[in-house]
Amino acid sequence: GENVEQHPSTLSVQEGDSAVIKCTYSDSASNYFPWYKQELGKGPQLIIDIRSNVGEKKDQRIAVTLNKTAKHFSLHITETQPEDSAVYFCAASIRTGANNLFFGTGTRLTVIP
């Protein structure tokens, strides 16, 4: 099955700086890559996703890049704010069939005011 690795496990940045979280996947058939944000005491919430026919997608301060050849994708958060502090998970799936998500192990982001 799919194996998703995520780095780093913890990340601290100063408010206003950028944060980058990286993931790699093993199954070349995977074609859907969402990113979830989990705040304390809550379930994960989708913040951005990308499909394999696109190399980059941006939504305000958040962007995701995908390199299919290298089988890695990254989350970029610019101008970080304290409310960005949370645990972030990447995931990968094959959109046909079961469409099951395989998650990375998470990155705890702390934005220091």
Place this chain on the structure above:
Amino acid sequence: DADVTQTPRNRITKTGKRIMLECSQTKGHDRMYWYRQDPGLGLRLIYYSFDVKDINKGEISDGYSVSRQAQAKFSLSLESAIPNQTALYFCATSARGQGTDTQYFGPGTRLTVL
């Protein structure tokens, strides 16, 4: 997401007891999932259901069973709980069809098995 609710939110039980975790959704989605979250391991899929008559095992189904009582309800049971089933459990839903990959998660149930 308030459209996906889980009960109970917290549960402490003893080894050997039978436990049921419940999930309800008002999103009208066909697909429902149960995940387990452990520190440092991310989320792992236990079972998933594409409709009332379709139940499938996920990555870590041993020791668990599920019931899809209706389109909106999906329950997870631990027939005989053991301490290594102590974890945070999440229910999720998604719609069927192209371009509907997003999974929406409930708030989670924290289960402790003593």
